[in-house]
Amino acid sequence: MACKNGVMKISGQLRDLIEEQIATGELAPGSTLDEATLVERHGVSRTPVREALIQLSAEGLIELRPRRGAVVAAIGPARLIEMFEVMSELEAMCGRLAARRMTDKERAELVRAHQACEQARSDSDPEAYYLCNERFHFALYEGSHNGFLNEQAQSLNRRLRPYRRLQLRVRNRMNTSFAEHDAIVRAVLAGDAEAAANTLRAHVVVQGERFGDLLASLAELAPAAS
Incomplete structure (x- = not known):
């Protein structure tokens, strides 16, 4: 349980960070969010990265596309x-x-x-x-x-x-x-x-x-x- 809570805490922090980068325009619509790059950049495992991306997708801020990974949503x-x-x-x-x-x-x-x-x-x-x-x-x-x-x-x-x-x-x-x-x-x-x-x-x-x-x-x- 403690391990799971730790993963959720890290994924939440990562989600907040990416959300802020999208809000400020640092990550523009159409930008790709590569799992491996996020793992290396933030020094975390793939599990919290994937969880953070799922949360951002549920909020409509990114799109999870087959074979393309995560992309910052572009709204017309x-x-x-x-x-x-x-x-x-x-x-x-x-x-x-x-x-x-x-x-x-x-x-x-x-x-x-x-x-x-x-x-x-x-x-x-x-x-x-x-x-x-x-x-x-x-x-x-x-x-x-x-x-x-x-x-x-x-x-x-x-x-x-x-x-x-x-x-x-x-x-x-x-x-x-x-x-x-x-x-x-x-x-x-x-x-x-x-x-x-x-x-x-x-x-x-x-x-x-x-x-x-x-x-x-x-x-x-x-x-x-x-």
Whole structure:
């Protein structure tokens, strides 16, 4: 049992590392993940490497292809828009429930995450802002007090991480995002469930100008994948 737990711990750490490399663009869509290379690079056996790849495949971040091994998933624009549409509705539901169910302690954590976003924005640091932004959204997922909804929101959030991260590089997006966060916080603290849902939906959905920005982000990833 101890051996099995050790393998699971290593595979989890490796999964988190590869997930982060995909999110930051270090591993671009189309990149190949070779088992032997991962074993040598990280000094582990094949078992945790295979387990990590299976987990990443289940999250939709990579594809396991016969005779080609693992490849970082490439999501087309149409599919990506569909995923953002679903994400916006999941987050709207989280916001609606959080406005009704969050405890005082959870509201305080949401405010702290919002303040951390403000500091990152003031520092003009998109990477720091992304991490604080993720903390902000996860606080809303937890605050929904719906375990299944929380799991689904976190899962889709992970799949969209590379693209949500790239969007923050668009000019003035951090300022816009922070202003939207502010409206979300005010709605949640006021217990206004519908306002919280509507502001979160508008914050996440990709349409209009954001669609063009997303296409530009995909074009930025494309050269590395070729």
